[in-house]
Amino acid sequence: MLLIDLTHNAAAQFVGMILTFIVMNWIVFHNRKVLLLLSRALLFVLLSTFLYAHDSTPFSPNAAGSMSVTMIALLGAKAAWWFVGSACLVGLVRIFLIFERKPREARLLQDLVVAVLYGGAFLAVISYVLSVPVGTLVATSGVFAIILGLALQSTLNDVFSGIALNLGRPYTVGDWIVVDDGAEGRVVETNWRATYLINGANDLVTIPNSSLAKARLVNRSGPDISHGASVKLRFAIMTTPVAVVEVMETALKGANAILQVPPPTVKICSLDTESIELELSFRIASLADGVRANNEIFDLAFRHAKAHGIRLAGAAGSVRAPEPSSQGANPGTARRLVNALPLLGSLTEDEKEALSAVMTRRTFRKGDLIARQGEIMNTILILRSGVVSIDRDGTELMRLSPGDWFGEGGLLTETEEVGNITALTPLVAYEIDRDTIAALLKDRPTIADEVSAILSRRLSEEKRRLAPHDAAKPPLSLATRIRHIFNIEEF
Template sequence: MFGEDHFLPLVLINILGIAGILVWHIQGRSRPTGRLIVQILFFATMSLVLGLGRISPYRLDQAELQGAGILIAKSARILWWTHLAWTIIGFVHIYVGLNRRPREAHLLQDLVVAVVYLGVALSIIGFVFGAPIGPLVATSGVVAVIIGLALQNTLADLFSGIALTLGRAYVIGDWIRLNDGTEGRVAETNWRSTNLLTSAHNAVVVPNSVLAKQGVTNLSRPDETHWIAFAVHIAATHAPCVVEEVMLGILQNCERIVKIPPPAIAFKAIDAMAIEVELQFWVASPASRAFPSEDRTQTE
């Protein structure tokens, strides 16, 4: 059994580590700020005890490898490394919160969390249990290649989602349109797909790999004001001036149409059968359009 110079600090670290986990769970998900404070305080206290006891979290002393003391020494270091991971993740949450874009940064946040947990797990295996990390990493690399080949489509969606997030081609709430004609407001982005809410109030799930390969038109930038040119054919039984007056009156009385700039009328063709009139106006957002696509000519 090792001396009291290490025994008492290691026991205290075990107590602090377990107490931190219990308090963290008692806080609950409804109190993220309280949870973060608990993580930081307990980790700082555990690190202070390590420093005052001159105990290294990276290796076990020879005196600690005797008898039952090895369990206390290893558990203390495992708890310290675990709280280190939680503290780093807590600061990541703070950074995301300060940027005021928690949902857009969701993919990157999950990626950082995965890297932190992987790094801490390898550190515990190497420093606490003394296992050789090199062969383990090499074996993990082979396994990763096999899994990658089996999950090509899923990984394509994953990295496409990260690329789209970094590129900021759109954010949550933007109205976008794809080259295949699919359009809607971005409701959610995750590891696999992007969910669009269409004007018909339907949810469209687009895989990130498909989204990355297609051209994306962001209809919300620089703003959502949208210009529409709508072609109408009217029987040639009325004078063009009367048609223009009636059409302008209809446009000016429509609540969905922006009054500034004012709507306009353009005559495209006149023959013995019909008058082709193009109604030109602005709407507040792409969602305000309610015209069947087959009955209109539209230019953004």
């Protein structure tokens, strides 16, 4: 009979619901956020049913009268109804942010919504449960709010600036931003007070939200991670400006560290009697590629300019350097290419001279197929001018520019080409054939060891960058393969 009386007692029912909820949340569903939300929703439904069953609603003020145990239970149920309902809404807000996959940068907005929900629940409890006029309470607290606001003016400025920044979303966590005062870095956190950046020196930079709200920001990660960049170069007047522009456009076509879509551009910035200034604009895949792209562009600009006989000029207003003397030793094009070829760096001056004397000059038109994928080349081609593209199955692997070479793998070790080699622009190259290399190796067989060391590093680089499964074939050393191919005895 006692058990039946307890099941019909409002206070017992309310206490039972609360105890069950506490046990389920703190013991059974601990660290299970979805189940916690479901248990809160279930408790909210039970509280609603409990209030309805006892002819009470959360929105009705309490009737004046004596406070019985049942009345206290109903008051507790009303208060719990408001706070549990707010907790359910808070859980839905958090789930929405998780599905948005951007919970960190929306933390300020999330905290603001949570504060509004729980603040509303608190005022509702005061009004409907405690029967205290909310208007009087708000008017009384307004005086203290004014005093507190004046005392915390700077902090509140940062808080509301943080809310405005999170609503406007000029940046998100992970973006690289630049502030007009020179500060820049990657956003790692934003909270009520400040935004934190990691700069290029891996230092933590703290910027108050109020300062960011007033500053001019440049988001280098928007609208996508690709980033535009440019370099400026000055060239001596030795030909027409259009010809210099064409040379630099060709240099940009040979770059591997930049995007070719949208195509890079070359703009004439200034022109005087002694020099022409150009701006080379291009786009990189991400800010991390910036240094590598800049270095490559400067290198290619120098190589292409040198290949076409164009000199770099000094800064505007600087003293012009004297023209190089045309008298004395001035090696020809073939000899200069041999001197610059690391693969043949171990040759003596006499061997380089003999090699350059028998090199053959070859030209290719734009679009010519120089070698097919899987072909074993019997010559080494050193680029004098132009750009070569290497692609496999329709995917471009890399581009080569003046001073680069290819074909050494097939000539020395019978390695197949990793892709189709095509002239991307009109091309001039110098060729070293198998007979010339064979004569050098027979005169001095130790060249095989010297060449194999350099070739091994080059093939390892190609393996890592282009075709991991296409690098060298048999387990023989490169030096052994070279001796075997050219019939050179071991020493």
